[in-house]
Amino acid sequence: MGEERAKDKRNIGIQLVTFRLGSEYYGTPVWMVREIIRPIEVFQVPGMRGPVEGVINLRGVIIPVLKIHAVLGAPCSDSSEVGKKQRIVILDSGDGEFGFMVDDVMEVVRVASEDVKPPPEMGATPSGQDAILGIVQLSGRLIICIDPRQLVTGCMDLGELTESCTE
Amino acid sequence: MKLNDYKALYASEAEEILQALENGVLGLEGDADYASCVDDLFRNAHNLKGISGAMGYDFVVEASHSLENVLDRLRREEIKISPSKINLLLHAIDLLRKLVQYAVDGGEKIDSENLLGEILVSLSPMCVKPGGDGRVREGEDTIENEGNCDTDEFDKEADSEGAEGEASKTEEQRSAELPAPEETALSAGDGFSPGITSIRIDIERLDRLMDLVGELMIGRIRLGGIAHEQGNKQLLNEIESSGRLITEIQREVMEARLVPVEQVFQRFKRLVRDISSELGKKVELRTVGAEIGLDRTVLESMIDPFVHLIRNAIDHGIETPEEREALEKDPCGKISLSARRERNFVILEIADDGQGIDLAQVKKKSSPIDITESGDTDLSEEELCRILATPGFSTSRTIGRYSGRGMGMNIVKKVVDSFGGSMRLQSEPGNGTVVSLQLPVNLSIIKALLFRVRNDIHALPIEYVRETTRMEMASLRSYRGHKMLETKEGFIPVVKPWEVLGLPSDQEDIRYVKVIIVDTGEGSVGLLVNRIIGQQEIVIKGLPELLRGINGISGATILGSGKISFIWDPRVLFQGRCLDEFNKEAVVLEN
Structure with a gap:
């Protein structure tokens, strides 16, 4: 169902929820986002290495929260402004829900499909590369479009990677 | 309808x-x-x-x-x-x-x-x-x-x-x-003969009932918290007695959800027959304890692992009739599937009377995969288990229809781990192999001891707790870089959970510490904690997909306060990798 809707949207453009991570801007197709909540207590998972920051209790359901900055290689949040504008974006990966903390949620914008350009080539492939759908320039900002489902699979690889490295 | x-x-x-x-x-x-x-x-x-x-x-x-x-x-x-x-x-x-x-x-x-x-x-x-x-x-x-x-x-x-x-x-x-x-x-x-004594119920309905009971229990715990705060004795008493009723309901629903192991065991008769006749082997299958009940979800998930284990047993374990006769064994090999209950666990076991696991071969094959080679030819049970469960590990040189890809044991271990169970493997060359899977009877509600480590509350299934004690930090002894605690049974190692959690310690300079003495059945260990909160029934929530298979954690629960608390599995934590890591760290530090 999701796929179909994605296709429909592509014909008339994509609606992106845009958010900020440190000094970078990101966008995720709006239909992928389940909800956006104010920060709530994140509980640390014992023995967890890898990209999961912890878990939250969202109305009785335990949902993991990713260290999205680390996964995407985005600059860390400026500690002076931590708090006020932070939000947790909740997504459904198909394998279950997960969330990630963003520094600010900006707006929902509509961009034409042809405006989304392929991401620039990087020397070495950074982690989370599979999740990058493309980039789009919008009112002077570079918005990096990401597919959260890829983020999770990328994340799992990373998790296994970290685990096998420490083994 | x-x-x-x-x-x-x-x-x-x-x-x-x-x-x-x-x-x-x-x-x-x-x-x-x-x-x-x-x-x-x-x-x-x-x-x-x-x-x-x-x-x-x-x-x-x-x-x-x-x-x-x-x-x-x-x-x-x-x-x-x-x-x-x-x-x-x-x-x-x-x-x-x-x-x-x-x-x-x-x-x-x-x-x-x-x-x-x-x-x-x-x-x-x-x-x-x-x-x-x-x-x-x-x-x-x-x-x-x-x-x-x-x-x-x-x-x-x-x-x-x-x-x-x-x-x-x-x-x-x-x-x-x-x-x-x-x-x-x-x-x-x-159809309607007089005295119908059983009815069929859609399993989804039972699951729903189970969920509701779980919510009810969380609600009761919350109510208890409020009543406690207010110090209302009468209310506390009422909550206490309704709590007993809820526990009763919960037990009944849980029992109703249990499925006899028989339902899975009987499917294997055919499998054993088909595989053995194709491989030209004679195998007799015996089942013991088929009436033992196990949570439906756990049982269903065990089908795949058991298919792998049975294939392994027939393909690698049982010899051909000729070989067996040469060894003066009964030409017909025996595989036994058994189930028994131990405390809150069910042990499922598959035993064959085949040739056992070739330790030398395992050792040889494992060296490129496994780096922790100790040099001696003996492999401990745990080491053997770990090596066999490594993805891609197989002693078989060729990939056959039934085995050889080396994924079987890995799948078994993953499934067992996901339920907070454990796998043991014993093999005697020439006499066969026994694989035991220890699985929780119920996934839903357990009694646990809650304790605090820094600001987080953790839970430990009560079966593992032998005693709790308060002691002077100075009374801990150091043995080869490990803190040891003297008990009636002798010295036992002490584990500092904040080290496992990767947190800085705030307890080193404290004079008195609380210790939970954890008995894993295979050994004891002292767990240093900030505070012991007490015993409580907790509703186990499944871990999200991303968090499955974390060593030492078997599940999570949501406490009355809304806080998430993780349920520790001390057996993995203390017997498995974590201790290894401590050891490794210690070695690194010494070097």
Whole structure:
């Protein structure tokens, strides 16, 4: 169902929820986002290495929260402004829900499909590369479009990677 | 009830019958009482015909009818059972299963006719008259069968005068000859005999009930917290007594959800037969403790692992009959599946009397994969287990149909881990291998000791707690870089959970510490904590997919305060990798 809707949207453009991570801007197709909540207590998972920051209790359901900055290689949040504008974006990966903390949620914008350009080539492939759908320039900002489902699979690889490295 | 509900009911009933048929046929092969076996088979075939008729699935009626005919002849001992006939019967049951599936799910009509034809063909060798003493009526029937079965035409006339007419007629004959089993079959078919003692409930309904009880318990814990804060004694008492009721309900629902292990064990009879005959080995399967109940989710998930374990046992464990004879063993290998309950766990065990695991071979193969080589030739049980569960590890040089890819044990371990269970492996060269899987009886609610580490609350299943104590930090002794605690049983290692959690310590300079003495059954360990909160019943919530398979954590729970608390599995934590890591760290530090 999701796929179909994605296709429909592509014909008339994509609606992106845009958010900020440190000094970078990101966008995720709006239909992928389940909800956006104010920060709530994140509980640390014992023995967890890898990209999961912890878990939250969202109305009785335990949902993991990713260290999205680390996964995407985005600059860390400026500690002076931590708090006020932070939000947790909740997504459904198909394998279950997960969330990630963003520094600010900006707006929902509509961009034409042809405006989304392929991401620039990087020397070495950074982690989370599979999740990058493309980039789009919008009112002077570079918005990096990401597919959260890829983020999770990328994340799992990373998790296994970290685990096998420490083994 | 809607038609679909009936269909679902039919499907599950039919599957049960087919399973019983399959087992019955396999029973003919063993030394089970032949006559009662055939009677059971006949009754089952008859039941299938009955329920299919009620649903209007004529082709299933027809197929089960011809099966019934064959079984009837077996019962009269007009034909003798033989391995090839058993194969034919099994084949017919497989086809019958497909037919039932078609009836329920729908599909191409042609399929059903082809299948029906196939069933009749597969049964036809048994319909041939053995001599002159066959009944005339049945003789005609068989000829008709044989004549028509390969053209897909066999239907209408055989159906109208064959199935119905014949069925009623022979039933009369049969009941005259063999009244006892037939009566049971009839009364079962009639349905409402007085005193129905059990009903079928959709498992989803039970699951829902379980969830609700879980929520109820969380609610009660919350209420208790509020009453405690207010210091309202009367309210606390009321909550206490309703709490007991909730616990009672919970226990009942939980018991209702348990499924006897039998339901999974019996599926393996066929598997063992198929694999062993293909590999040219003789294997006898025994089951023990099949009546033990286990959570449905856990049990269902164990099917795959057990398929792998059985394949391993037959392919790697059991030798060929010739090899066995040379070794002065019974040419027929034995595999036993057993279940037993230990505290809040069920132990599922598969044991074979084959050649055991070739330790030298494992050692040799493991060196490129496993870096923690200790140099000596002996592998400890845990090491062996860990190596065998490494993905891609196989001692087999070639990839066969049944094994050799090296994924089997890894799959087993993953599934077991995901339920907070554990796997043990014991092997004795020449005498066989035993794999034990320890699984929680229930996934839902357990008693746990809650403790605080820094700001987080953690839970430890109460079965593992031997005692809790308060002691002076200075009384800890140091042994080769490890803090040790002196107990009545001697020195035991002390684990600092904040180190496991990767947190800086805030306790090193504290004079007194709380210690939970954890008994894992394989050894004891002292767990240093900031505060011991107390014993509580907790509702286990499944871990999100991303968090599965974390070492030392078997689940999570949401406390009355809304805080998430993780449930520790000390066995993995203290016996497995974590201790290894401490050791490694210690070694690194020393260097």
